[in-house]
Amino acid sequence: MTLATITDVTVLSGGRWLPGTDVHLADGRVAALSAHGELPCRGEVLDGHGGHLTPGLVNTHTHLFQAGLRGTGEGLGLLAWxxxxGEEAAQLTPERAYAAAAAAAAEALRSGTTTLVEHMWPHPSPEVHxxxxxxxxxxGVRAVLCRGVADRADPSRRWGFDPRLMQPLPEALAHTDELIAQARGSRVDIGLAVPNVRCLTPExxxxxRAYAEERGLPVSLHLLETTTDDTTCRDHAGVGAVAYLERAGFLWERLLAVHCVELDAEGRATLARHGVGVSYNPLSNMRLGSGIAPVPEMLAAGLSVGLGVDGAASNDTQDILEALRIGAYLQRAAHRRADLLGFPEMFAMAAGGANRVLGIEENPDGGVRAGMRADLVLHRFDRDYACLPVRDPGATLLTCAGSRTVAAVLVGGEVLVRDGEHVRLPADRLAAGLARWAPAVTAPRTPLPAGGATATTTSSTSTAYALDELARESRMGGxxxxxxxxxxRRIDLTDFEHRKAEITEELWAAATDIxxxxxxxHGIEPATVDRAFADAAAFFALPEETKAxxxxxxxxxxxxxxxSQVRPSVGTPDRKESYQVTRPHMAGLWPDDALPGFRERVLAFEASCRELAMRVLSCFADRLGLPEGFFAHAHDPASPQYQSTLRMLHYFAVPEDAVVPANVWRAGAHTDFDCLTLLFQRDGQGGLQVCPGKEAEAQEWTPVEPADSVITCNIGDMLMRWSDDRLPSNFHRVRSPGPDEDRSARHSIAFFAQADRDVVIEGPEGRYPPITAADYLQQRIAANFAR
Structure with missing residues (x-):
C-alpha cells in the first residue's frame, strides 16, 4: 500500500476552502480529509502549511507535437496557419514527436494539469503515435491519447486533410488497437481524433463511430473553429456542419467537439440533445483570430463544457491557469458583464467539465473529496508577492495564479512536480530534445515588411493606380x-518539400526572365484535369438560355x-465565352439542376489549383524576403474577401471559309491583373503567345506550346507591383487560327490567384504607394475594358 499525507493545508472541498486540513492518500486515491493532527500521518509527508490544495485540472485539448513549433504561423488565420x-507535421519523426510530447506534458503538469487530452493529427507513421x-x-501525466484518423484528402485542407499525412482508415484503426494494448495498465487511455468535419466521409x-462505440472510446473533433466548416459543408453537402454531422449519425455522448466558436443556437440545441461535449480553447481562438466561443450560451443550453489549452503552436504555452483566467475575462468582455464565469464556474469547467464525455472519473463540484483519485495541485500563493494578500483563494487562483505558484503536482498520489521542476524528466533533458529539433524547423525569417498582407484597410490604402501600361497596351494590337x-522553361516540382530551395531558384530565373x-x-492528377475539362465542356454545351x-x-x-471582354489593344471583343468561379459570390450561379455534381467537382479542382499556386508563390516569397505563409495568408479561401477566380474558357470555332479580320483575336493582347495565373491547355490547341518586355517594341511574340501534362504559369500585374517590379507581368494573347490551321474550338482553364479584397499591396522596398487589392482590381478593370 502506497501512503502519503499532505499536512496543514487549506483545501478546496465541497465548494469551500477548509484551512488546517490534512489530506490522507492511499493507493493513488484520497483516503480521508481530517483536521490537522486529528489522524496520524502515514507514508511520505508533504508540508502544506500556507498552501492551497485543489484537484488537478483537465486540459481537454492539445497537440503535443507542436511544442517543437512555437511561433509557427504567427499572424496567420486558421487555414493559412x-x-x-502541416509543412512541419509532414517532417515529423518519432524522435521529434517524443521530444515535443515529453516537453509539452511536463509543461502542462507544471501549471497544474493532471489530465490532458492529446488530439493527434493523422500521420502515416505508426511510430510517431x-x-x-x-x-x-x-x-506520468494522466491522458487520453486520441489517435488521428481521416479518410478524405484535399491539399487545400478545405474539404479534406493533407494527403501527405493520410493513412488508410482501416490501417489507422488497426494501429489504434495496438495503442490500446500498449497503454493497458498505464495512466493513458486511448481515443480517436478527427481533424474536422470535412476530413471524414459519411462512410x-x-x-x-462504430469502432469507438465497440471499444468504449471517446472521439475528439475540431468543429466550427471558424466559418469554414459551415461554408464548405454547405458548398459540398447542402447543409451546415452540425446538420451534416447529425445526418451522418456522428453526434453522440462520447463525442468531444473542440472550439465551437461559430456554434449557433440551433447547433447548441442539437449537440446538447445528443449529449455531445465541448472543449473551450480561448487562447488559440484569440491567437488565430478565430473569434470567441459562446460559452455562457453553451452552458445555458445544457452542454458539458471543458477547458482546453490547445497546441503550443497556437497558444503558445501549455499553462492551463492562463487559459482559466483569459477564458473568463474574454467572455466578460464579449458580453460586457463582469459577473460572468467566476471562479466556481471556471474551476468546475477546468477540473472536469467534459469528464463524462471523455470517460474520465467525474468531479461534480470541482473539489477534493475522499475516494477520488489523488490527482492534486498544491499552490503557494504565500511565496509570491504578486498574489498577496490572499483575500479570497478562489479569486486569487482565477486572477493571479500561474505555473510560478504551483509548488507540487501529484497524479495518482505520485509527486511529479516539486518546486516547479518535473521529478521524472529533468529540464535540461527536455530542453536538449527541443533544441535538436529547432534548427530543422525554425529557420530565421525576414520580418513582415511594413504594408505587408494585412486585414486592416484605411483611407490611405485607397490610392489611385498609375496605369502607365495601358498606353502600351493600346499599341499592342498589331x-x-x-x-x-x-x-x-519547364520547372519540375517533383519532391517539392525537399527540393524547394532548388525549385525556388529555377522559378525565380524563369519568372524574372520572361x-x-x-x-x-505538379501534383494535380491528370484524371482530375480531364474531369475539369469535361465539366467545362458540359457547361458550355448547355442551351444559351440555361447559361444566361x-x-x-x-x-x-x-x-x-x-x-464581353474588349481589350484596349484591339478594340474588339474576345472570341470566347467563359464561366467564372469566385467562391464567396456564387449564390444562384451553380447549374445544379442541369449538371449534378458539377459544383462539388469544380470547387475541389479550384482548391487544388489554389494549393499549387500558393506553393509557387511561397517560393517567390522566399526570394522577396517575405515571411513564410505570406501569400497563403493573403489568399484565404475561408475569408469573405477572397477573390481568387477559376475561369473555364471556350474559344469559338472559326468557320473554315471565314476570313478573320486583323483586329479579331481569340484573346487580344493583355497582361493579367492577378498575382499568378495557372493555365491548363489541351494538346494541339495552340495559339497562346507571349511578348516579354524586351520584345514589346518590336512585337516579337513567342508561342507557348500546349500540353495536357503541363501547367503554363505567368506573373500578373499584382505580383509585379508587390515585388517592386522584380517579377515582370508580360503581354500575352491568343491568336486566331490561320487559313491552314485547325479552326475547331479551343478550351482552356485558368486559375487567377488574386489577393483578398482587404489585403494591402505594398512591396518590400515601397516603390509604389500602398493600395488594397479591391481598389487595385477595381481601378485596373475600370481602366482596361471598354465595356
Missing part, C-alpha cells in the same frame, strides 16, 4: 512577328459571360 504547421504514447507514460464517420528565340514558365509533375440564368454578376467576377 494549418498549412504552415507510439512515440507520443511513450512520452506520456514517461511523464468514414460510420466506421469511426500582328507582329513570331519568334522561337525565347525559351518557355514572366512565363510551365510546371511539370447563371450570368456574370457585375463587379463580382462570378458567372457566365460571352463576347
Amino acid at each position: 494549418l498549412r504552415a504547421v 507510439d512515440a507520443v504514447l511513450r512520452a506520456l507514460r514517461d511523464s 468514414g464517420m460510420g466506421a469511426v 500582328a507582329g512577328t513570331e519568334t522561337s528565340a525565347r525559351e518557355i 514572366g512565363f514558365f510551365q510546371l511539370v509533375n 440564368r447563371h450570368a456574370l454578376k457585375k463587379g463580382l467576377n462570378s458567372g457566365w459571360e460571352s463576347m
Whole structure:
C-alpha cells in the first residue's frame, strides 16, 4: 500500500476552502480529509502549511507535437496557419514527436494539469503515435491519447486533410488497437481524433463511430473553429456542419467537439440533445483570430463544457491557469458583464467539465473529496508577492495564479512536480530534445515588411493606380512577328518539400526572365484535369438560355459571360465565352439542376489549383524576403474577401471559309491583373503567345506550346507591383487560327490567384504607394475594358 499525507493545508472541498486540513492518500486515491493532527500521518509527508490544495485540472485539448513549433504561423488565420504547421507535421519523426510530447506534458503538469487530452493529427507513421504514447507514460501525466484518423484528402485542407499525412482508415484503426494494448495498465487511455468535419466521409464517420462505440472510446473533433466548416459543408453537402454531422449519425455522448466558436443556437440545441461535449480553447481562438466561443450560451443550453489549452503552436504555452483566467475575462468582455464565469464556474469547467464525455472519473463540484483519485495541485500563493494578500483563494487562483505558484503536482498520489521542476524528466533533458529539433524547423525569417498582407484597410490604402501600361497596351494590337528565340522553361516540382530551395531558384530565373514558365509533375492528377475539362465542356454545351440564368454578376467576377471582354489593344471583343468561379459570390450561379455534381467537382479542382499556386508563390516569397505563409495568408479561401477566380474558357470555332479580320483575336493582347495565373491547355490547341518586355517594341511574340501534362504559369500585374517590379507581368494573347490551321474550338482553364479584397499591396522596398487589392482590381478593370 502506497501512503502519503499532505499536512496543514487549506483545501478546496465541497465548494469551500477548509484551512488546517490534512489530506490522507492511499493507493493513488484520497483516503480521508481530517483536521490537522486529528489522524496520524502515514507514508511520505508533504508540508502544506500556507498552501492551497485543489484537484488537478483537465486540459481537454492539445497537440503535443507542436511544442517543437512555437511561433509557427504567427499572424496567420486558421487555414493559412494549418498549412504552415502541416509543412512541419509532414517532417515529423518519432524522435521529434517524443521530444515535443515529453516537453509539452511536463509543461502542462507544471501549471497544474493532471489530465490532458492529446488530439493527434493523422500521420502515416505508426511510430510517431507510439512515440507520443511513450512520452506520456514517461511523464506520468494522466491522458487520453486520441489517435488521428481521416479518410478524405484535399491539399487545400478545405474539404479534406493533407494527403501527405493520410493513412488508410482501416490501417489507422488497426494501429489504434495496438495503442490500446500498449497503454493497458498505464495512466493513458486511448481515443480517436478527427481533424474536422470535412476530413471524414459519411462512410468514414460510420466506421469511426462504430469502432469507438465497440471499444468504449471517446472521439475528439475540431468543429466550427471558424466559418469554414459551415461554408464548405454547405458548398459540398447542402447543409451546415452540425446538420451534416447529425445526418451522418456522428453526434453522440462520447463525442468531444473542440472550439465551437461559430456554434449557433440551433447547433447548441442539437449537440446538447445528443449529449455531445465541448472543449473551450480561448487562447488559440484569440491567437488565430478565430473569434470567441459562446460559452455562457453553451452552458445555458445544457452542454458539458471543458477547458482546453490547445497546441503550443497556437497558444503558445501549455499553462492551463492562463487559459482559466483569459477564458473568463474574454467572455466578460464579449458580453460586457463582469459577473460572468467566476471562479466556481471556471474551476468546475477546468477540473472536469467534459469528464463524462471523455470517460474520465467525474468531479461534480470541482473539489477534493475522499475516494477520488489523488490527482492534486498544491499552490503557494504565500511565496509570491504578486498574489498577496490572499483575500479570497478562489479569486486569487482565477486572477493571479500561474505555473510560478504551483509548488507540487501529484497524479495518482505520485509527486511529479516539486518546486516547479518535473521529478521524472529533468529540464535540461527536455530542453536538449527541443533544441535538436529547432534548427530543422525554425529557420530565421525576414520580418513582415511594413504594408505587408494585412486585414486592416484605411483611407490611405485607397490610392489611385498609375496605369502607365495601358498606353502600351493600346499599341499592342498589331500582328507582329513570331519568334522561337525565347525559351518557355519547364520547372519540375517533383519532391517539392525537399527540393524547394532548388525549385525556388529555377522559378525565380524563369519568372524574372520572361514572366512565363510551365510546371511539370505538379501534383494535380491528370484524371482530375480531364474531369475539369469535361465539366467545362458540359457547361458550355448547355442551351444559351440555361447559361444566361447563371450570368456574370457585375463587379463580382462570378458567372457566365460571352463576347464581353474588349481589350484596349484591339478594340474588339474576345472570341470566347467563359464561366467564372469566385467562391464567396456564387449564390444562384451553380447549374445544379442541369449538371449534378458539377459544383462539388469544380470547387475541389479550384482548391487544388489554389494549393499549387500558393506553393509557387511561397517560393517567390522566399526570394522577396517575405515571411513564410505570406501569400497563403493573403489568399484565404475561408475569408469573405477572397477573390481568387477559376475561369473555364471556350474559344469559338472559326468557320473554315471565314476570313478573320486583323483586329479579331481569340484573346487580344493583355497582361493579367492577378498575382499568378495557372493555365491548363489541351494538346494541339495552340495559339497562346507571349511578348516579354524586351520584345514589346518590336512585337516579337513567342508561342507557348500546349500540353495536357503541363501547367503554363505567368506573373500578373499584382505580383509585379508587390515585388517592386522584380517579377515582370508580360503581354500575352491568343491568336486566331490561320487559313491552314485547325479552326475547331479551343478550351482552356485558368486559375487567377488574386489577393483578398482587404489585403494591402505594398512591396518590400515601397516603390509604389500602398493600395488594397479591391481598389487595385477595381481601378485596373475600370481602366482596361471598354465595356
